[in-house]
Amino acid sequence: MSDDDEGGPVYATRGLRDLLLERAADAEPSQVNVVLDATPVADFETDLELDPATPVLSHVYFPAAGRAVSDVFGVDLGTPAGNGRARFLSHPQGPAGLTRRDDLAGVVLLAVPPWEEVLAFDRRGRELSLTVVDAEPPVESLPE
Incomplete structure (x- = not known):
């Protein structure tokens, strides 16, 4: 997901x-x-009948990885370099939109109770079209 992706479908x-x-x-x-x-x-x-270069959100990086270094030096080792231009946020008390307190990215997915739907926004808070695809990403393995 890059700045060029803003405004298009997610x-x-x-x-x-x-x-x-x-x-x-x-x-x-x-x-x-x-x-x-x-x-x-x-x-x-x-x-998926989409352009082969189209990005499909498929992975999450949990914040626990690299947490100690991030807390001390402000460097996030839990996210590989160059990745993570999208973010998921939940707002348990609402609103169903981005706020000034949110961490932003090129694309932000957001959910609010009753936790049945995910909304997509660009970094400016404009809602984007989100399409959920029935496909599994390729299985990844570490090189030997």
Whole structure:
């Protein structure tokens, strides 16, 4: 997701959407704030009938990774360099829109109770079209 993606439709996997809603419900009354990453359509085995370069939000980076270094030096080691240009936020007490207190990214997914829907916004708070796709990202493994 780059600044060039702003204003266009946003795509996310159903698995990611479901995970985010579950995490928001489990964390209530606390807020959730996690970094998201995308997989290009070309990397999916399922034909999504989209341009192969289209990013589909598919992964989440949990904030616990690299937390000690981040707390001391302000460097987030939990998110690989160059990734995380999208973010998920939950607002347990509302509103169903971005606020000045929110951490922003090129694309922000947001959920509010009753945790049934995810909304998408650009960094300026304009709502974007979100399409949930029924596809699993490729399985990743560490090199040996």
